[in-house]
Amino acid sequence: MAVDVHGSGTEPEPDPATRSGVDQEFLALERELAVFLRRARANSGEMAREVHPELEPAAYGLLVRLEDGGAQRATDLAGYFGVGKATMSRQLRALEELGLVSREPDPADGRAWLIRITDEGRSRFLRVRGARRERYVRKLAGWDRAEIAELARLLHQLNATAES
Incomplete structure (x- = not known):
């Protein structure tokens, strides 16, 4: 029950079906993102196994980032993905053991290491x-190319907002 600010007692919580359009838009966004993320996790698992049968699903994203961005420090990767250093260290160690990434000294800081994707x-x-x-x-064969570009732009905007 919600308290009526006008002092006449209490009134029931608004029915979700009667909330404002903005609320409905955010509820729809939450619902669609939940479905999208669940499917994306399943796909990442499949793709990780295609790269290497022992590759963890989360590690596939590391390969994407390293291929797109080049060699990077583990701390930068952890920050980008929003995970702790220990988690990142464990995932990178597994990738290294599989021969998918290598470590090399960072020429800008002799105490740090850069992670690079291997040729394999x-x-x-x-x-x-x-x-x-x-x-x-x-x-997406039935989609217009402009729709695909707009979806990519909006997802990029969402990801950029999440980083800040």
Whole structure:
């Protein structure tokens, strides 16, 4: 029950179906993102196994970031993904043991290391990424290219907002 600010007692909470359009838009966004994220996690697991049968699903995103952004410090990767240093260290160690990434001294700071995708890691990753892109092309064949570009732009905006 909500308290009536006009002093006449209490009134029931508003029915979700009668909330303002803004509330409905955010509820719809939450619902659609939940479904999208669940499917994305499942897809990441499949793609990770295609790269290497022992690769953890979360580590696939590290390969994406390293391929797109080049060599990076583990602390920068942890910050980008919003995970702790211990989690990042564990995932990077697993990738290194599989031969998908390597560590090299950071020329800008001799105490730090840069993580780089190996040639083997790049080859495996690009094969899986190409297959994934083909799946997107098939699934979105009925979409206008401008709609795809707009979706990419909006997702980028959402991700950029999450980083700040």
